[in-house]
Amino acid sequence: MxxxxxxxxxxxxxxxxxxxxxxxxxxxxPVLIGIWYSFTDWNGISRNYDFIGLKxxxxxxxxxxxxxVIGFTxxxxxxxxxxxxxxxxxxxxxxxxxxxxxxxxxxxxFLPCLFSLVTTGLLFKEIYSEALPLLGQxxxxxxxxxxxxxxxxxxxYAVLLVNLWSSVAIPxxxxxxxxxxxxxxxxxxxxxxxxxxxxxxxxxxxxxxIPTLNMVFVTTxxxxxxxxxxxxxxxxxxxxxxxxxxxxxxxxxxFNENAYAYASAMSVVMFLAMxxxxxxxxxxxxxxxxxx
Amino acid sequence: MKKLTSMxxxxxxxxxxxxxxxxxxxxxxxxxLHKSEVVDIMNVMAxxxxxxxxxxxxxxxxxxxxxxxIQTRVLSGxxxxxxxxxxxxxxxxxxxxxxxxxxxxxxxxxGATNEAAREMITIDGGLYGLPYMQNAWGVLYNVDxxxxxxxxxxxxxxxxxxxxxxxKAAGITPIELTxxxxxxxxxxxxxxxxxxxxxxxxxxxxxADGSGSATTDESIRKVAEIFVKLKQYAQPDPLSTSxxxxxxxxxxxxxxMLLNGTWAYTLVKAAGEANISCFAFPAETAEATRVRxxxxxxxxxxxxxxxxxxxxxxxQWMIANAQKFxxxxxSVNLVNxxxxxxxxFDVFAQFATEGRTFTLARNQWKxxxxxxxxxxxxxxxxxDDVDSxxxxxxxxxxxxxxx
Numbered sequence: 001m002x003x004x005x006x007x008x009x010x011x012x013x014x015x016x017x018x019x020x021x022x023x024x025x026x027x028x029x030p031v032l033i034g035i036w037y038s039f040t041d042w043n044g045i046s047r048n049y050d051f052i053g054l055k056x057x058x059x060x061x062x063x064x065x066x067x068x069v070i071g072f073t074x075x076x077x078x079x080x081x082x083x084x085x086x087x088x089x090x091x092x093x094x095x096x097x098x099x100x101x102x103x104x105x106x107x108x109x110f111l112p113c114l115f116s117l118v119t120t121g122l123l124f125k126e127i128y129s130e131a132l133p134l135l136g137q138x139x140x141x142x143x144x145x146x147x148x149x150x151x152x153x154x155x156x157y158a159v160l161l162v163n164l165w166s167s168v169a170i171p172x173x174x175x176x177x178x179x180x181x182x183x184x185x186x187x188x189x190x191x192x193x194x195x196x197x198x199x200x201x202x203x204x205x206x207x208x209x210i211p212t213l214n215m216v217f218v219t220t221x222x223x224x225x226x227x228x229x230x231x232x233x234x235x236x237x238x239x240x241x242x243x244x245x246x247x248x249x250x251x252x253x254x255f256n257e258n259a260y261a262y263a264s265a266m267s268v269v270m271f272l273a274m275x276x277x278x279x280x281x282x283x284x285x286x287x288x289x290x291x292x
Numbered sequence: 293m294k295k296l297t298s299m300x301x302x303x304x305x306x307x308x309x310x311x312x313x314x315x316x317x318x319x320x321x322x323x324x325l326h327k328s329e330v331v332d333i334m335n336v337m338a339x340x341x342x343x344x345x346x347x348x349x350x351x352x353x354x355x356x357x358x359x360x361x362i363q364t365r366v367l368s369g370x371x372x373x374x375x376x377x378x379x380x381x382x383x384x385x386x387x388x389x390x391x392x393x394x395x396x397x398x399x400x401x402x403g404a405t406n407e408a409a410r411e412m413i414t415i416d417g418g419l420y421g422l423p424y425m426q427n428a429w430g431v432l433y434n435v436d437x438x439x440x441x442x443x444x445x446x447x448x449x450x451x452x453x454x455x456x457x458x459x460k461a462a463g464i465t466p467i468e469l470t471x472x473x474x475x476x477x478x479x480x481x482x483x484x485x486x487x488x489x490x491x492x493x494x495x496x497x498x499x500a501d502g503s504g505s506a507t508t509d510e511s512i513r514k515v516a517e518i519f520v521k522l523k524q525y526a527q528p529d530p531l532s533t534s535x536x537x538x539x540x541x542x543x544x545x546x547x548x549m550l551l552n553g554t555w556a557y558t559l560v561k562a563a564g565e566a567n568i569s570c571f572a573f574p575a576e577t578a579e580a581t582r583v584r585x586x587x588x589x590x591x592x593x594x595x596x597x598x599x600x601x602x603x604x605x606x607x608q609w610m611i612a613n614a615q616k617f618x619x620x621x622x623s624v625n626l627v628n629x630x631x632x633x634x635x636x637f638d639v640f641a642q643f644a645t646e647g648r649t650f651t652l653a654r655n656q657w658k659x660x661x662x663x664x665x666x667x668x669x670x671x672x673x674x675x676d677d678v679d680s681x682x683x684x685x686x687x688x689x690x691x692x693x694x695x
Contacts, residue, residue: 146532240674255357
């Protein structure tokens with residue numbers, strides 16, 4: 001028995017080894033190198049640099065621009081998570097009710113994720129710059145008569161809408177599939193007991209959806225905190241600094257302002273923030289998960 | 293038969309060896325180009341060079357996010373053979389770190405190019421670029437719209453505003469601002485700043501050491517007020533108008549003026565039929581008017597490249613054929629003896645001859661200050677709030693200079 005286990009273990013290790021090596025080389029190693037650079041003063045070009053300890057981190061928390069960008073990114077990510085969870089859940093519930101043409105609409109709602117982020121951004125940039133202002137002028141709306149991307153108060157929502165449009169596709173499909181796992185007899189029992197639609201949703205549907213919702217939350221959290229492509233294509237962080245996100249400013253600092261080590265420190269802070277928020281979320285939500 | 297076949301094959305093999313031994317090694321040089329406006333022209337030059345030097349092929353590569361592309365190539369050890377850049381101190385780190393060849397001792401560079409331009413791009417005593425092309429920043433304008441409305445070329449600020457009023461009254465958009473692209477917004481501010489400052493470094497140094505403030509400085513306030521006033525004569529939503537949109541608008545006669553550099557001229561000519569020329573953006577008086585000029589294209593050679601001699605061959609050819617380049621592109625060339633091919637740029641050449649030019653303000657400030665000021669100019673464009681802008685300049689410059 002022990003011999004068989006050893007052989008199985010060795011087989012498992014050998015079969016996992018290529019993927020593990022690739023993961024270590026392509027993900028773990030660059031992350032560790034990035035963390036090292038965050039403790040130096042490397043400008044991203046020079047052949048020489050010095051170890052400066054925690055100076056980059058100390059500077060970060062005195063940097064007004066960084067703190068402002070953190071605020072923007074958290075606000076943006078919060079809206080994105082709420083929007084994605086709400087829209088994908090509602091869409092999946094409606095599709096699950098199998099209205100007329102549900103199969104066709106399922107395919108249509110999946111289409112946005114087939115476009116690249118840059119393509120989507122460029123398309124919407126034209127819509128905001130050309131099409132929407134024409135519509136705004138036609139209906140007499142002052143707000144819509146100019147590009148929302150050039151308005152520092154509304155640019156965040158314009159970018160958010162684009163992100164939402166492309167982000168709900170896959171969560172909708174996942175939640176729709178998860179709804180199939182809910183045993184129908186539980187709904188029948190709830191009907192017999194006189195449970196309302198909301199009671200059934202809260203007590204039966206949601207617990208079965210929690211693993212999927214967890215996954216959607218974490219991927220959307222990552223997507224929100226790492227928002228870069230839409231910001232670059234739609235606004236380049238503008239107008240002024242109205243839409244500078246954390247990922248965008250990490251890029252600017254690292255590649256435009258020759259402050260690579262400082263940008264690495266920002267990346268480490270972003271990573272820790274993601275871990276912290278995910279941890280809190282899982283602790284709060286996993287108590288309600290259905291355990292088979 | 294078998295023996296005969298073997299003999300023929302052996303002879304053929306021997307002949308091949310001799311032909312390879314006699315042939316020159318084919319060399320492929322990669323030239324990374326920063327200016328999208330001259331990609332086609334540079335490809336024409338590369339093809340013409342290849343006709344004279346069949347063993348050397350120059351591949352022109354003009355990637356988006358050029359600075360990032362160069363940085364990643366350098367860091368990964370995959371440096372191109374040559375690259376181009378415009379005079380901006382963000383490039384100086386490559387030179388100070390010894391990545392590029394120093395042309396100081398090369399007579400074929402120092403003897404063939406404009407001395408003032410070489411001085412402009414000499415870094416810590418080294419000449420790391422071959423200065424090739426100069427730009428100027430001013431006003432590209434539609435000649436026909438001006439003539440049809442009886443407007444003379446303005447030589448003072450008051451005349452400029454009067455010209456804008458006349459165009460506006462005639463139902464023509466006087467100025468096409470392109471503030472969706474923040475670099476163009478910043479360029480307007482930076483040029484006005486240079487035009488109205490006797491010493492471009494003085495104010496920010498004073499802010500940094502606490503002896504001065506943007507909120508009390510008359511010249512930067514004047515600059516901000518002019519910057520804000522320009523919007524009164526622009527299209528309705530400049531923050532949603534890109535550089536490309538602006539070029540198209542001028543080219544198609546939808547606007548009378550575009551505040552930009554000579555680099556935009558070829559794009560405007562390619563985009564439409566309008567009759568375009570240039571004039572210097574005026575100061576308060578004609579006598580005080582100067583033109584912002586900078587080295588717009590310099591060639592550099594990476595030391596790590598495998599084909600340095602071939603790079604020099606290509607650059608020497610570019611020097612010898614600079615007139616061909618100028619005849620296609622039109623900007624003022626920095627190779628000695630080249631004749632300016634674009635009448636529209638004669639005005640800038642005249643200012644240069646008279647010594648009435650100034651260089652980029654950003655190269656007089658601490659490195660990176662332009663990236664700090666640029667978003668503030670977009671905020672000013674949206675808010676029109678000069679006082680807030682000047683207060684922000686104070687705060688941001690103080691923080692940046694203290695880093």
